[in-house]
Amino acid sequence: MDERAALRLLEGTLSDAGDDAAVIDGHVLTTDMLHETTDFPDGTTRYTAGWRSVGASLSDVAAMGANAVASVAVYAAPEFDPDDLESFVAGASDVCESVGARYVGGDLDTFEEFTASTTVLGETDDPVLRSGAKPGDALCVTGTLGRSGAALRLFEAGEIERANELFRFEPRVAAGRALAPFATAMMDSSDGLARSVHQLAEASECGFELDGESIPVAESVREVATDADDERDLSLFFGEDFELVFTVPKATVEDAREASPTPISVVGSVTEDGIQLDDEALPDRGYTHGE
Amino acid sequence: MDERAALRLLEGTLSDAGDDAAVIDGHVLTTDMLHETTDFPDGTTRYTAGWRSVGASLSDVAAMGANAVASVAVYAAPEFDPDDLESFVAGASDVCESVGARYVGGDLDTFEEFTASTTVLGETDDPVLRSGAKPGDALCVTGTLGRSGAALRLFEAGEIERANELFRFEPRVAAGRALAPFATAMMDSSDGLARSVHQLAEASECGFELDGESIPVAESVREVATDADDERDLSLFFGEDFELVFTVPKATVEDAREASPTPISVVGSVTEDGIQLDDEALPDRGYTHGE
Numbered sequence: 001m002d003e004r005a006a007l008r009l010l011e012g013t014l015s016d017a018g019d020d021a022a023v024i025d026g027h028v029l030t031t032d033m034l035h036e037t038t039d040f041p042d043g044t045t046r047y048t049a050g051w052r053s054v055g056a057s058l059s060d061v062a063a064m065g066a067n068a069v070a071s072v073a074v075y076a077a078p079e080f081d082p083d084d085l086e087s088f089v090a091g092a093s094d095v096c097e098s099v100g101a102r103y104v105g106g107d108l109d110t111f112e113e114f115t116a117s118t119t120v121l122g123e124t125d126d127p128v129l130r131s132g133a134k135p136g137d138a139l140c141v142t143g144t145l146g147r148s149g150a151a152l153r154l155f156e157a158g159e160i161e162r163a164n165e166l167f168r169f170e171p172r173v174a175a176g177r178a179l180a181p182f183a184t185a186m187m188d189s190s191d192g193l194a195r196s197v198h199q200l201a202e203a204s205e206c207g208f209e210l211d212g213e214s215i216p217v218a219e220s221v222r223e224v225a226t227d228a229d230d231e232r233d234l235s236l237f238f239g240e241d242f243e244l245v246f247t248v249p250k251a252t253v254e255d256a257r258e259a260s261p262t263p264i265s266v267v268g269s270v271t272e273d274g275i276q277l278d279d280e281a282l283p284d285r286g287y288t289h290g291e
Numbered sequence: 292m293d294e295r296a297a298l299r300l301l302e303g304t305l306s307d308a309g310d311d312a313a314v315i316d317g318h319v320l321t322t323d324m325l326h327e328t329t330d331f332p333d334g335t336t337r338y339t340a341g342w343r344s345v346g347a348s349l350s351d352v353a354a355m356g357a358n359a360v361a362s363v364a365v366y367a368a369p370e371f372d373p374d375d376l377e378s379f380v381a382g383a384s385d386v387c388e389s390v391g392a393r394y395v396g397g398d399l400d401t402f403e404e405f406t407a408s409t410t411v412l413g414e415t416d417d418p419v420l421r422s423g424a425k426p427g428d429a430l431c432v433t434g435t436l437g438r439s440g441a442a443l444r445l446f447e448a449g450e451i452e453r454a455n456e457l458f459r460f461e462p463r464v465a466a467g468r469a470l471a472p473f474a475t476a477m478m479d480s481s482d483g484l485a486r487s488v489h490q491l492a493e494a495s496e497c498g499f500e501l502d503g504e505s506i507p508v509a510e511s512v513r514e515v516a517t518d519a520d521d522e523r524d525l526s527l528f529f530g531e532d533f534e535l536v537f538t539v540p541k542a543t544v545e546d547a548r549e550a551s552p553t554p555i556s557v558v559g560s561v562t563e564d565g566i567q568l569d570d571e572a573l574p575d576r577g578y579t580h581g582e
Contacts, residue, residue, distance in 0.1 A: 022395035
């Protein structure tokens, strides 16, 4: 059984599972695990690893339209180098501070591979789920896409400092809060725009029509892409960008744009069924951890 | 740098770290990671693994005297067998239910070794820290000690069913809540009574005098121990029992005993300094994960 089939199985078992974060009595709780071999390319600093792993969980809280309160993490490694550990904690603390949350510690674990397991606690009385998109709504994304894919190319090319910088994304907590009153459905783009749209379609029982021209491709993607197909792959399928993918009634797009501290782009609209990009079927393909 | 030195380093960096769980605005947050090779002996069922890993985090919340609200976990494994996964979730859900909390899901991760990373959210306006023990207070523990050490022997001996049963401990959330108004300091015995006492002494800047005769040794330890020294090792040093170790003013011992749904034993008292068992120095030795 692959990871997605297993997730579907769990959704059937656990009434609160299946969205970016679990919701319980006004609390939002989310957890992720990242590993050196699959998630941190050679050259990723421990500061970036701390930022990015806690950031991934903050992004899940953002995707619920919730406020981020606090984070804890387990830092697992074969040995505990004081500089590495302090760098990780500094990255974790700084990304929390950037969204008004607090990194409050966690646990250490001796383990053969550097692994970070992160948890973020958020709060909201009115979570935005994946399931509320309605035909006619506009499909939007925050920021630009493809930044993490570009970073990976730069790691491979040895441009380590710039790659680390791109890897330290800004979790969209403030945007998520600002967009929550408008959004009918929301999630983050951690598996790529294409897969996110498929997941929203499944949860909302709707379709989508995307306009390729309007997809906001990161400048860094244009720098590294070999051709137009490659650019499209990095921005549509690679994922790990942690932007918000959401739907709003068309009449409120301008209000949502004004409310959001992060620029938003309208990239398509909600339909009854089918998922199309420029009138062609958009494959349900993306980045799956550990593959 | 070993795990304990690293933890001390972090305590200096993070103002909220250093207790069984982090405390933020009435919330209590704690996280742990357990691995197949170091934490789940051959024969441990996935149901037991789910119970035990979430239970370990519930125990941290109990040790703060907090109410347990909800839990999430990352289930990481090389492949996702539906039966394994459902068993894990059932164990995680059941241990939550046993303490009035809810298991609300989490994440899956493809990883070479079965690993569970768990988080529990709790609530309290008045957390019990490790730092409030005062000379003259009584040193107490809930339940009995050595059960996990005994379970390990039974796993080795192939008595798998009984070993699994012993491995599924009852997190002392209700006892922690009941004892909170009395306790001056509290933690759980996850590293063994000896190490717990050393940690309480460090946090409270005090000493302890323990009475060997009064230490409540689990019946299962008497079944498996080879001799008196072995019995002492299993009950004092092995740890992983997740009982509460706490101090209360001597005058309130009987009130605390009456309030607690779990039997408590007075095993010694708080002194100015030094840590002694039956007038001999008690070594700071215990079970360290991954060693």
